[in-house]
Amino acid sequence: MIRLTQIRKSFGRNEVLKGIDLTVRKGEVVAILGPSGSGKTTLLRCINYLERPSDGEIEIGELRVKCKHPSKQEIHRLRGKSAMVFQQYNLFKHKTAAENVMEGLVVVQKVPKEEARKRSVELLEKVGLGAKLDAYPSQLSGGQQQRVGIARALALNPEVILFDEPTSALDPELVGEVLAVIRKIAKEGITMIIVTHEMNFAQEVANRVVFMDQGAVVEEGAPNELFRSPKEERTRQFLQRMTPEAVYSI
Amino acid sequence: MGTSFDISYVFDYFVKLLPYIRITLTIVGCSLLIGLGIGLLVALPRMYRIPVLQRFSQVYVSFFRGTPILIQLFLFYYGMPEMLKLIHIDVTKVPALYFVIFAYALHTGAFLSESIRGAVGAVDRGQVEAAYAVGMTGYQAFGRIVLPQALGIAIPVFANLVIAVLKDTSLAFSLGIMELTGKSQTLPTMSQHFFEAYLSLALIYFIISIALEKLFFAVERRLLRYEGDRDRDGRAASGRKWLNRRFSGRLELQKEGARP
Numbered sequence: 001m002i003r004l005t006q007i008r009k010s011f012g013r014n015e016v017l018k019g020i021d022l023t024v025r026k027g028e029v030v031a032i033l034g035p036s037g038s039g040k041t042t043l044l045r046c047i048n049y050l051e052r053p054s055d056g057e058i059e060i061g062e063l064r065v066k067c068k069h070p071s072k073q074e075i076h077r078l079r080g081k082s083a084m085v086f087q088q089y090n091l092f093k094h095k096t097a098a099e100n101v102m103e104g105l106v107v108v109q110k111v112p113k114e115e116a117r118k119r120s121v122e123l124l125e126k127v128g129l130g131a132k133l134d135a136y137p138s139q140l141s142g143g144q145q146q147r148v149g150i151a152r153a154l155a156l157n158p159e160v161i162l163f164d165e166p167t168s169a170l171d172p173e174l175v176g177e178v179l180a181v182i183r184k185i186a187k188e189g190i191t192m193i194i195v196t197h198e199m200n201f202a203q204e205v206a207n208r209v210v211f212m213d214q215g216a217v218v219e220e221g222a223p224n225e226l227f228r229s230p231k232e233e234r235t236r237q238f239l240q241r242m243t244p245e246a247v248y249s250i
Numbered sequence: 251m252g253t254s255f256d257i258s259y260v261f262d263y264f265v266k267l268l269p270y271i272r273i274t275l276t277i278v279g280c281s282l283l284i285g286l287g288i289g290l291l292v293a294l295p296r297m298y299r300i301p302v303l304q305r306f307s308q309v310y311v312s313f314f315r316g317t318p319i320l321i322q323l324f325l326f327y328y329g330m331p332e333m334l335k336l337i338h339i340d341v342t343k344v345p346a347l348y349f350v351i352f353a354y355a356l357h358t359g360a361f362l363s364e365s366i367r368g369a370v371g372a373v374d375r376g377q378v379e380a381a382y383a384v385g386m387t388g389y390q391a392f393g394r395i396v397l398p399q400a401l402g403i404a405i406p407v408f409a410n411l412v413i414a415v416l417k418d419t420s421l422a423f424s425l426g427i428m429e430l431t432g433k434s435q436t437l438p439t440m441s442q443h444f445f446e447a448y449l450s451l452a453l454i455y456f457i458i459s460i461a462l463e464k465l466f467f468a469v470e471r472r473l474l475r476y477e478g479d480r481d482r483d484g485r486a487a488s489g490r491k492w493l494n495r496r497f498s499g500r501l502e503l504q505k506e507g508a509r510p
Contacts, residue, residue: 048382050383079383083384084380090376092395093377093477094402095476096476104386107386108385108390156384
């Protein structure tokens with residue numbers, strides 16, 4: 001289980017997160033929606049301390065970290081419990097697809113090399129890249145790179161996988177293959193928090209949808225409820241803008 | 251220069267100068283090795299913004315980049331024994347070669363620290379974030395992800411520096427070091443064929459430079475093999491390919507244009 005309590009984050013005087021509470025149960029898929037600048041990516045990056053929250057508490061599994069003065073070790077352990085899939089893929093450029101997936105296993109979890117390689121091959125086959133094991137990221141398309149990114153996250157066997165707009169940097173025709181992979185692993189009961197702009201995807205794959213605006217959670221609920229009958233005015237406006245058919249089919 | 255040009259002297263001196271390559275390369279090698287250590291040490295405070303040390307390394311870098319290497323050689327060779335005499339250390343018996351290596355090491359260290367800083371800064375920030383997200387510590391992320399990529403980026407600059415140092419070592423003759431240039435001054439005193447000596451000297455420097463250039467190009471190719479052709483097109487090192495394409499394209503255009 002992941003529990004965030006009163007997470008705050010300021011850049012200088014600008015308060016980006018104004019005390020966020022969020023609980024994600026084991027096996028749950030939570031989608032975070034919201035306009036740009038609403039702080040959703042910052043929130044996600046606070047969970048593995050790529051962004052330093054100014055205040056609050058993060059709890060993943062048995063690990064509980066007070067955000068004000070965390071020790072280096074706490075940060076390190078926190079990162080060990082989560083994995084992230086980045087908007088810009090961020091694959092290790094100088095390593096092949098298989099090495100990218102192995103890296104965390106070998107370096108961080110100290111898994112023997114052959115075993116890590118075996119696991120890496122399995123996972124790459126699972127995301128449909130069994131034929132690209134020894135390709136460098138520069139030789140892969142965006143969609144393929146992102147699928148390697150997902151395999152890399154899966155390899156760590158984390159408590160939660162954090163997806164930071166996993167399809168935003170992709171060409172439209174490549175979005176489908178990545179979403180298909182995420183859909184597949186969502187069914188396996190892996191806990192996931194997904195920041196996304198793909199409304200249909202969020203509605204279909206998430207157990208719960210959280211709508212954020214201006215650094216606060218405005219509304220959250222089951223996808224069907226939230227999309228069909230949002231309670232808050234701001235949510236309604238946002239959803240209307242994001243689903244153009246509703247606007248043009250008057 | 252009262253003698254007429256005689257090509258046989260060029261060959262003669264070329265062969266006679268060859269053994270002195272050893273001394274020149276010793277200066278280059280030692281100063282690069284020491285300079286690499288200094289460069290890394292000096293780059294660290296600036297990369298990690300360590301308050302006081304950062305200022306020191308700035309001053310050091312701007313001094314060695316802002317003064318001619320010849321003056322630096324003189325300062326070390328003549329100045330340092332005097333300074334050390336004040337604290338009762340006698341270095342008058344230390345061979346000049348050590349002073350030369352020391353001066354060149356500090357000189358290259360200054361330039362290297364800047365290129366190390368630049369190369370590390372040029373590694374995509376996302377790479378570090380990914381390393382952290384995977385669970386690596388700061389040292390692991392630096393050693394396994396940042397450094398290998400920074401090395402690839404730094405190689406072209408490093409190659410330039412090595413070749414520059416190679417040529418700069420010719421100034422060591424002014425302190426009486428018998429390296430290539432020093433020897434080329436004394437070889438022709440009997441025959442007075444100075445021009446031929448300089449010609450073979452130039453040839454030797456040129457050949458070593460070309461060899462180094464080829465070597466570094468191969469190393470760069472090896473270190474950056476992960477960058478597909480797509481990415482590498484944008485790089486200065488493979489600008490050649492791009493130029494060729496541009497050039498042949500233009501030629502074809504002209505040919506077509508010539509037809510009525």
